[in-house]
Amino acid sequence: MLLPFLIGCSEKEDPVALLGGDPERGKLLLRQFACGSCHDIPGVAAAKGKVGPPLAGVAGRVYLGGVLPTTPQNMAAFIREPHKFAPRTAMPAMGVNEEQARDMVAYLYTLE
Amino acid sequence: MRLASAVILILAILAVAAAIFVWSGLYDISATDQHLAPTYYTIRKTMERSVERRASDIDVPALGAPEQVQRGVVLFRDHCVQCHGAPGVPPEPFALGLTPLPTPLARSGLDRSPAYLYWVIRRGIKMTGMPAWQYRMSDADIWAVVAFVRRLPYVAPAGYMAMEGTVIEKKEDRLAVRPADAGRGERALKQYACIACHEIPGMVGPEARLGPSLRGIGSRVMLGGVLPNTPENMALWILAPTAYAPGTAMPALGVSEGDARDMAAYLATLK
Numbered sequence: 270m271l272l273p274f275l276i277g278c279s280e281k282e283d284p285v286a287l288l289g290g291d292p293e294r295g296k297l298l299l300r301q302f303a304c305g306s307c308h309d310i311p312g313v314a315a316a317k318g319k320v321g322p323p324l325a326g327v328a329g330r331v332y333l334g335g336v337l338p339t340t341p342q343n344m345a346a347f348i349r350e351p352h353k354f355a356p357r358t359a360m361p362a363m364g365v366n367e368e369q370a371r372d373m374v375a376y377l378y379t380l381e
Numbered sequence: 382m383r384l385a386s387a388v389i390l391i392l393a394i395l396a397v398a399a400a401i402f403v404w405s406g407l408y409d410i411s412a413t414d415q416h417l418a419p420t421y422y423t424i425r426k427t428m429e430r431s432v433e434r435r436a437s438d439i440d441v442p443a444l445g446a447p448e449q450v451q452r453g454v455v456l457f458r459d460h461c462v463q464c465h466g467a468p469g470v471p472p473e474p475f476a477l478g479l480t481p482l483p484t485p486l487a488r489s490g491l492d493r494s495p496a497y498l499y500w501v502i503r504r505g506i507k508m509t510g511m512p513a514w515q516y517r518m519s520d521a522d523i524w525a526v527v528a529f530v531r532r533l534p535y536v537a538p539a540g541y542m543a544m545e546g547t548v549i550e551k552k553e554d555r556l557a558v559r560p561a562d563a564g565r566g567e568r569a570l571k572q573y574a575c576i577a578c579h580e581i582p583g584m585v586g587p588e589a590r591l592g593p594s595l596r597g598i599g600s601r602v603m604l605g606g607v608l609p610n611t612p613e614n615m616a617l618w619i620l621a622p623t624a625y626a627p628g629t630a631m632p633a634l635g636v637s638e639g640d641a642r643d644m645a646a647y648l649a650t651l652k
Contacts, residue, residue: 308601322593331578334606335622335629342632356627358606381634 288341288370290375299371302363311380321360328378334358341378345370408639412480421481436500445530453529454544457523461486464510469538469546474483479510490533490572511526516572516640559639561612566640566647573634573644582651592631599651605629 272284299305301374305316326346330339334355337343346353348370365373402408416424457467464476476483489498502523505513506580514523534543567637576586580594601610605626608614617624619641622631636644 292461319597319600321606322601325598326594329590330593331589332630335592335631336625354628355606357625359603360606 284341284345287377288345288371288374290341290345290371290373292372292375294381295372295374296378298365298369299376300315302365302369302373304373307360310377312376323378325380327380329381334360341371341374344377348373366369402493404442412478415480424481431507432500435504436494436496439496439499441495441499442524444524444531446528449525449528451544452522452531453525453527454541456518456526457529458545460514461520461526468533468536468541476510481509481512486530487534487536491591495524495527495531498530499523502526513572516569516637520543549555561579561616561642561646561652563643564644566643566645569636569644570647573640575634575644595648595651597651599649605631611625612642612645613650614643615648619644 278306290334299310299316300311304310304324305313305318307318307320308316309318309325310316311325328339328344333339333343333347336354338346345367347355348363349365349367350362351358352362390623412430415421461467462470463473464479465486466476466483467489471477472483493501501511503513503515503520504516506509518526546555568582573585575581575595576584577589578591580588580590598610604610604614604618605622607625608618616638619634619636620638621633622629623633
């Protein structure tokens with residue numbers, strides 16, 4: 270539970286590659302899980318939601334959901350179980366599995 | 382025609398030269414080296430004229446009542462001495478490393494008008510260490526500091542020590558209720574360092590991107606992921622983010638209620 274809060278960004282290797290997701294599949298999955306109804310996501314069809322923050326440049330932000338240091342691991346964990354980290358967040362757990370979360374992260378890390 | 386092209390050519394050469402100078406890194410930005418004299422006096426005169434112009438239509442209240450001066454002493458001790466020093470009291474060590482050096486205020490008390498002092502204290506001065514106190518001090522308190530600074534040239538070190546011992550309770554009258562004002566809010570956003578973590582359209586800052594961009598925040602549905610985005614909620618959120626989002630990295634910046642409502646009014650205009 271505490272682990273994601275403690276993970277820094279010390280790894281020298283490309284952390285996204287380390288996680289091993291497929292960005293193209295991730296892009297499709299972001300569409301399939303309706304992430305775009307709440308978030309504006311460049312490149313994802315009809316993803317113009319304004320409930321949560323836009324995801325352009327999300328990987329370059331220091332904090333994720335305001336609560337976690339932004340790393341690929343943390344992002345995948347946050348996507349799967351937002352309430353674990355931000356107890357009162359409006360973002361629901363969408364039933365994303367681990368592999369799907371990795372793919373989504375791989376795509377989100379391509380966004381400038 | 383030939384004159385016009387000559388002028389354009391000269392301007393282009395100057396622009397290129399300026400760009401080369403900037404990119405070369407030749408300019409010494411260190412605080413250990415003072416400005417060259419021409420630079421220093423040009424900047425100083427620019428500052429003086431800028432302040433004089435903006436302070437010219439300020440209505441100066443009656444100054445110098447004993448209670449007001451006493452109040453001024455306390456504020457001066459808490460907020461000014463650290464950089465400016467006082468009769469017989471040096472500035473803190475860090476302030477000795479500032480460039481430009483803060484002026485000893487006994488000199489300012491002689492040379493500057495009350496309106497000038499009030500304006501500088503309230504608005505601060507860019508690219509010096511002088512902060513704007515508008516958002517941390519009430520108007521009455523700023524005038525109290527002015528009243529004391531005007532008295533300062535006539536206070537001997539022993540007299541200052543005696544006055545400084547007088548402690549008066551601080552009163553918070555900057556929280557007075559007034560209608561939210563988006564214009565004030567825009568300025569307040571800059572004053573509470575919001576730009577340090579958030580991109581805000583039309584504002585420049587460190588671009589550290591700790592939190593999300595506030596571009597289009599006015600048309601977003603949720604706030605911090607936890608509150609419906611209304612101006613009332615935005616003000617509450619700014620006042621105490623952790624009350625609504627436990628664990629958030631966003632700190633409470635000590636914003637007053639009025640300032641928070643002004644900021645919320647401005648943010649609501651960012652569509």
